[in-house]
Amino acid sequence: MYIKVDMSAKESGSKKSRMIAELWRALGIDPEVTPNHLTLGEIGLESMFAVELQQELEREWNVKVSLNHVKSITIGMLKDYEAGNIGNVKKHLDELKQARANLLKQKFVIPTETHTRLNAETTGRPVYLMPTVLLNFTMFDELAQSLNRPVIGLNWTREMCKLTTIKELNQYFIKLLKQLEPNGGYDVVGYLDGAITCSKLLLKGMVDKAVIIDVLSDERFTGDQLSEEDLFVFTLNMFSEMPDSIKDKIIRELKKETDTKARIRIVTTELVDFAGKGLVAPDIDEIYAILLARLRMLLSYRAEKRKKFSNRLKMAIGKKWSKRTGKLIMIKPFVLDNVDDVDELIGKSRDTYLLPAAQDGNDGNDNIEVTIINSIPNLDQINAEINDKVLAALK
CATH class of the missing domain: 1.10.1200.10 (ACP-like)
Known part of the structure; x- marks a missing residue:
């Protein structure tokens, strides 16, 4: 009062x-x-x-x-x-x-097909994009039109919501890509859970080059546990670019609610009201729920791997990666102004995706390349820089 x-x-x-x-x-x-x-x-x-x-x-x-x-x-x-x-x-x-x-620019519609062709190219080594946060490929429009190779987006369909682990997710995409490209000869791009799948495809020798985009810059995500409240705050930052005053208002509303569906509705209602007329969003609640589920799967996967290997994890990871022949490029957008140790930052990113540390001395680690984008808080400019880096990595 x-x-x-x-x-x-x-x-x-x-x-x-x-x-x-x-x-x-x-x-x-x-x-x-x-x-x-x-x-x-x-x-x-x-x-x-x-x-x-x-x-x-x-x-x-x-x-x-x-x-x-x-x-x-x-x-x-x-x-x-x-x-x-x-x-x-x-x-x-x-x-x-x-x-x-x-x-x-976004359309919050869950795809019905397993994949979508994103350009008109029919020759050259194909590039497959793993599902994005919003389940559309708007952020890669520029990339698709710039590459003189076929670019295909792998969709997240409703049928995939039955998958409950990263292992099942990897198996799904491995099977799908074997159907689409039985002879191999393609590259992949992914982030979030898709980054793990890209690494798996590289380790299996199914691809020659994998590009992963590390969007998990929040310090809270470096561990294996995240409270439901922190998870919502984290996904809110990934889901849409909004001024801090609106985000802060949503967070205050989220703290008053404990039911997951009600919390999702708080976020999506605010987004729809904010966008106003013209927003295509029939599946926005469902897409937000899928994002939460994907992040939970990623956290569980990392926790399971770390528990399984314990102190031997780094050695096991290094041994596994020393045998692969392909190239992995990690692109990390991050504001470096307040970062004291860039090497430590990169080390945490490698650890997030269970990649070998640069200083482990494992043969072949030079084939893992990390590129930092000192990003500024503007979605258009960040996406443009990401597209430029991915384009350079794939050419």
């Missing part, structure tokens, strides 16, 4: 200040004691005042602003705006616009 105060003293001044003062009065809060991180939607902004603020912001910058975007503005941003510091609100609206545009 927030303290109601007499805001009449703030009625003088600019039209903007008077409007914000009226807004505080309508909300019945004292902005000086109300937490800055709360959004106007959480406080309970009425439509009439939301429209007035919407119109003011549209006049200010001559841009289209939705009511949902207005309600995502925080108390702290609005206090800055009232004081004449408009930068934070403008930055927030710019981020919303970009994030919404990226979200609308």
Whole structure:
């Protein structure tokens, strides 16, 4: 509950200040004691005042602003705006616009076919892409059109939801690829659980080159256990690019709920409301549930392997990899500004996917190459850099 105060003293001044003062009065809060991180939607902004603020912001910058975007503005941003510091609100609206545009590029539809051809090429060594987080291959559109080789996406269908372990997942893709390419002669690209499958295909000699993209940069994922709450926070960052204020709001809502289906609904409802009209998302709840299941399988797989081999794990991994002849390239997008030891960072990434450490001295370890992308927090630019690195690795 927030303290109601007499805001009449703030009625003088600019039209903007008077409007914000009226807004505080309508909300019945004292902005000086109300937490800055709360959004106007959480406080309970009425439509009439939301429209007035919407119109003011549209006049200010001559841009289209939705009511949902207005309600995502925080108390702290609005206090800055009232004081004449408009930068934070403008930055927030710019981020919303970009994030919404990226979200609308996606189609949250579960595929029905086992694979999808992503370009018109019919000759050359094929490249197979493992299923992505969102179960579509939008992020690899540029790659598919740039390669003068057939690029095929391996889909995650509803039938695959019966699989409950990484071992079963590996067996499924090994069988499928033997059907699609009985004579071998192809390369693979994957991340998340698909990175494990890529490594397995390389170890079996089925592919000559495997490219894995390490998107598991969160420190919490370096262990084998993750709480359900941490898992949701982690997947939220993977599932969509949104401003921090909206993510923080979703996380606060998630903490109030314990049922998994209800938590999924909190996230997907927020995403659909955020995107607005035009988002194709008939299967968004199911796709989010699949992502959670895939991450749980990956965590269980790593825990099982580490328990099985215990202290002999590194030796066993090194011995296994010393016998393979193909090339594995790991691409790791990461902001290096706060990283003191890059070698340690790379070591953790190798460990995440059960790859031999660089310093183990195993023959053939030079055939594992790690490329760091010092990424910046912009999805379009990160994807462009990833596509460039994958393209270079496959040429």
